[in-house]
Amino acid sequence: MSKEFWRWPEYRRTVPGKDWKNAEVVTAGVDIGSVSSKAVIMTDGELYAYSIMRTGSSSPDSAQKAMDRALEETGMKLDDIKYTVGTGYGRVNVPFANRAITEIACHARGANYIWGPKVRTVLDMGGQDCKAIHCDERGKVTAFLMNDKCAAGTGRGMEVFADLLSVPIEEVGPMSLSVDKEPEPVSSTCVVFAKSEAVGLLRKGWPKNMVLAAYCSAMANRVSELLEKIKVEKEFVITGGIAKNIGVVKRLENIIGFKALPIQEKFDPMTAGSIGAALFAKALYERSAKST
Amino acid sequence: MIVHYGYKDGSGEYFISVDTDKCNGCGDCVEACPANVLEMTTMMIDLEDKLVAAVTEEHRNKIKYSCAPCKPEETPPCVSACKQAAITHTWKPQ
Amino acid sequence: MTTAGIDMGARNIKVVILKDNKILSKGIALSGFDQKASAEKAFNETLTKAGLSHDDIKRIVATGAGKDVAPYANSEISMMGADALGGAYLFPSARTVIDVGAEEGRAVKCDDKGKMIDFVINERCAAGAGTFVEAMSRALEVKLEEMGPLSLKAEKAVPMNAQCTIFAESEVVSLIHAKTPKADISKAIHDAIADRIASMTRRLGIQRDVILVGGVAKNVGFIESLKGALGVDLLVPDDPEFVGAIGAALAPAK
Incomplete structure (x- = not known):
């Protein structure tokens, strides 16, 4: 088979030096785009682990694959995640998500987290x-x-x-x-x-x-x-x-006529939407915990 | 939040813009659109769900074609139907 | 009086020689990478076919996307103007001329004398032109000339969501993976482009008779889909790709 030059590499990452077991609340954001699927796990609203995978022909499978990959090496199980928000083009097809939010809201929220409130x-x-x-x-x-x-x-x-x-x-x-x-x-x-x-x-x-x-x-x-x-x-x-x-x-x-803020080393710019989703997940989880 | 639905390409620009803060979810614009381009949908604003007007997913990437019959109109039916003045429209042919 | 029209299309160059409003000969050649050289060759072959020499031609009028580089031409006419003249020449009842070429789709409103009244163009987007069907035929692995007949065998209407040619290619591939019959996919492709051409034409208001010209008018699948999308019958000339060149040959002296 000929080389496929367009293929970008899939990968996962865990933020070093953190133990999710010490966290009060673990939430996740899953962004199913038409080309790539991103899963982000956050502990108490801080980035913990993420994965970036190619989207396959089925959105639910792609969501599962991205989440499985993000969970790898963490010892965490899907059940340990309190609340998951799906976003992106395939957001309604994330089987394990508690709710879906449009990617627009998630991208803005994620960018605000990555680069700060000046954005x-x-x-x-x-x-x-x-x-x-x-x-x-x-x-x-x-x-x-x-x-x-x-x-x-x-x-x-x-x-x-x-x-x-x-x-x-x-x-x-x-x-x-x-x-x-x-x-x-x-x-x-x-x-x-x-x-x-x-x-x-x-x-x-x-x-x-x-x-x-x-x-x-x-x-x-x-x-x-x-x-x-x-x-x-x-x-x-x-x-x-x-x-x-x-x-x-x-x-x-x-x-x-002016520069964009540079890419932050800790964050992949592809994960902004899923980070926003995981932050919304935390806010929604806390609200539901308060009301019950 | 103002949501601009539309496109800009070699032939010009065309947008239907919905101000979700002004929109009261009455649905008059949905009735008024001859091409069934609009719908009422739930959007999350400040963690609360609000019913607002939006261009349907189906029409979102083909507004160029769906809205073509209304292009010559200065005030298309969706805009005149909105009592809240939440919908505006721009058409700048190139 | 003998005149010639050269239509410098994006894909093909068409030449028509007219004598006293009668067609003497027609020629066609691929535009290729040297459009001017291809046009020279096509023009000279068409001359030979008519048994004429260059000096016999009173006026040579160029039209089409590449009209600026047309050889021999001593005058030019817009593509819309040529569509209107050529359309009315073939069908005097024509009031709307839809021209779908390789890289552009147009609709022209005209009067009974073939004078252009109004027009709309879809340009700079492959999804509203013949290139779309071509790209889809490659994705479907069906020869371009078989796309139309295959489309007529469709049993089911399958919707296509993608508006962009690039995205539609991926959609066709997923339809194939989902085991959708190729005939149904072919119809979906023609319905999709017909839908876009119909919306564009509606901006002019659809006045009958409506005639369809340009290279894509040879595709029976597209003709059927466009009839459905417009809800009117269409008149299609025998050699629809020559209408622009005929119009150019009919253009009055400037």
Whole structure:
């Protein structure tokens, strides 16, 4: 089988030096996206463990797989988790979740936790859609806009290009920045047309890094248009898989005129939604405990 | 919270925006829409559930097409139906 | 008077030579990577077919996405204008001309003289053009020309949720995995694009007769789906991809 360049690595992580058994309340957030599934376990509202997996054809199975992987090596069982919130495109199909909350609320809440209360604008660039969220100091959404009409400006579009050029997806960003001179962006917004445009450029003799630069820059343009409607305010953060693509992030920062807060070492930007979900899980659990 | 449903592409931009703070869940807009684009749905706002107007999941990614017949209208039926002025609309062809 | 129309399409170049409003010859060639060279070749072949030389042609009018690089042309006309003229030439009763090409879908409203009154375009999105069906045929592993006939054999209407070609490819793959018959998938594909073209056309108001032209008009599956989506009958000419070139050849002198 030929190499699949778009495949990003699945992984899990436990925050070192913590014992979940000392925690008063353990909650979880499960974010089932169209491309990736994320499960986050939190102890007393602090990150404890998480996993990032590819979404399969069934949402319930993907949710189970992500949760099983997050639980690995922790000695924890699903029953030890007091409350679970499902979010993302497959949020209603998380069999072990106590309730579902839209990913918009979860992303804002998660970004507020990861980067702090100064965050006002969250751009989530996921696998199959792109969301621009404006929020207040509590992480409450004040305005929100989503593009899920097309693959332009999504991780899926980037996967298509990684495959077309046979460049591993993690290398796309750095490679696109290795050009001597920034080329004109690819003129088509539509990924299908952009692909034929790229084929034409390769035929003209353009090296791969130039073609990738032209695409990353087109994607940054596209996303900045989406942000216009919301009005980007500082502090600005990027979540989702594309946050890890420095080629798109750098170009986007150039267009909007200021920098996004850097990725926090402890947190994967893909887990912002599931972190928010786990925080909502804690709040909902505490409220239900109080009322009974 | 203001939720913008719509798109921006080579042909222009089109959005239906719902202010969930103003929306009182009456459902008049749902009745008014000739393309059945809107529905009443429960959203969690400050941990409380609130019934508000939203574009249905089915239509969310095809507003470009579903709302096409209303595009030339200055005030589409959903906007005029809303007594709370919770729904606004933008259409800027390119 | 002898005139020629060159339609520089995204996928194919079409050439038509007209004498006193009668079609003398037609030619078609793939646009390829050198559109201009392909057009030169197609034009000269069409001339030979008509038994004419370059000097016999009074006026050469270009249209289509690549009209700026058209060879020999001494005038040009917009694609919408050409659709209206060409449509009314073939069907004088035409009031709405829907043209679905490889990379663009258009609808044009015209009067009985083939004068364009209004138009809408879906451009820069593959989902509203022939490229969509092409990409889906690859995902389905069915030859493009078999997509239409296969679609007519469908027994069930399967909905397609994805609007974007890229996402629709994955949806087709999951439908195949779910053992959905290929005929049903093919119909779902044609219904999906027909739905988009119909919504676009409704913005003009649908005035009869409605005629369908462009390369995608050769696809019987698409014709059926579009009839269903619009709720009116459609007139389809024999060589629907030549309508733009015919319109160009009919264009008045500027």
